[in-house]
Amino acid sequence: xxxxxxxxxxxxxxxxxxxxxAGTKTVEVRRQRVAAPPGTPVLLYATAPTMAIVGLARIAxxxxxxxxxxxxxxxxxxxxxxxxYDEYMSGAIQASGLSLEAPVAFDAPVPLASLRAxxxxxxxxxxxxxxxxxxxxxxVAAPDGGAALRDSLxxxxxx
Numbered sequence: 001x002x003x004x005x006x007x008x009x010x011x012x013x014x015x016x017x018x019x020x021x022a023g024t025k026t027v028e029v030r031r032q033r034v035a036a037p038p039g040t041p042v043l044l045y046a047t048a049p050t051m052a053i054v055g056l057a058r059i060a061x062x063x064x065x066x067x068x069x070x071x072x073x074x075x076x077x078x079x080x081x082x083x084x085y086d087e088y089m090s091g092a093i094q095a096s097g098l099s100l101e102a103p104v105a106f107d108a109p110v111p112l113a114s115l116r117a118x119x120x121x122x123x124x125x126x127x128x129x130x131x132x133x134x135x136x137x138x139x140v141a142a143p144d145g146g147a148a149l150r151d152s153l154x155x156x157x158x159x
Contacts, residue, residue, distance in 0.1 A: 006036075006040055006041075006129055007040070007041045007042070007043060007129065007130045007135055008036060008040055008041070008042045008043065008059070008127055008128070008129055008130075009042075009043045009045055009053075009123070009124055009127060009128055009129070009130050009134075010028065010042050010043065010044055010045065010098075010124075010126075010127045011045045011047055011123050011124050011125065011126060011127065012028065012044055012045070012046060012047065013046070013047055014046040014047065014049070014050040016028070016079060016080075017044045017045075017046040017050070017054050017055070018046075019079045020044060020055075020057060020079075020100055020103055021044070021054065021055045021057075021103045021104075021105040022103075023103055024079065025077065025078065025079030025100075026077045026099060026100055026101070027074040027077040027078045027079075027097045027098065027099055027100070028078075028097075028098045028100060029070060029074065029078055029080075029085065029088070029089075029095055029096065029097050029098075030095065030096045030098065030126060030127070031088070031089060031092040031095060031126075032092075032094070032096065032126070033064050033094055033096055034062050034064070034096040034098060034127070035062070035064075036059050036062055036098070037059070038059055038060055038061055039058060039059065040058065040059040041056055041057075041058055042056055042057050042058065042059060042098075042100065043055075043056050043130070043138070044056060044057065045123050045124075046109075047123070050109070051111065051112040051123075052109035052110055052111040052112060053106070053109060053110040053115070053138065054105065054106060054109045055103060055104050055105040055106050055109075056103070056104050056106075056149075056152055057100040057101060057102055057103040057104070058100065058101050058102045059098055059099065059100060059101075060099040060100065060101040061099045062096055062097070062098050062099070063096065063097040063099070064094060064095070064096050065094065065095065065097075066093075066094060066095065067085075067089040067092050067094070067095040069095075070095040070096065070097045071085055071089075071095075073097060074097040074099075077099075078097070104152045106142075106148055106149065106152075107144075107148060108142070108143035108144055108148070109143075110138060110141050110142045110143065110149070111141075114141040114142075114143070115137065115138065115141045117141065118137040118138075118140045118141040119137045121134070121137065121141075
């Protein structure tokens with residue numbers, strides 16, 4: 001499924017966004033079940049202090065299992081220490097490991113202020129899927145008129 005209408009908006013700390021876009025972090029972990037098919041485009045929203053959509057990647061696969069099993073499968077790819085992982089997963093019954101591929105960093109990030117100027121916009125606590133209207137607002141808010149973002153989504157759809 002490479003439908004841009006099923007684009008995921010994923011909130012990550014800036015250091016994780018940087019690592020994902022550099023290709024050194026290829027698995028993003030979440031405390032809840034994530035059901036996204038391979039090929040799903042993922043817009044990366046870097047949280048404070050960056051507060052901008054900084055790039056995108058594509059989901060290669062999702063592993064849903066116990067936190068221990070997800071750690072065992074992704075520890076060298078998750079970009080965090082075991083201590084950080086255990087603190088984050090404390091109390092979780094299941095976890096998801098999102099394997100990401102084809103990262104693309106935007107030359108001009110899409111700042112939160114621009115996103116909000118295009119209409120109501122609230123970054124997700126964890127992730128959410130963008131509606132067609134929300135994705136259009138992101139394209140409008142992009143500094144270059146959305147050309148780089150549109151090109152990236154088109155490239156992912158062709159892959």
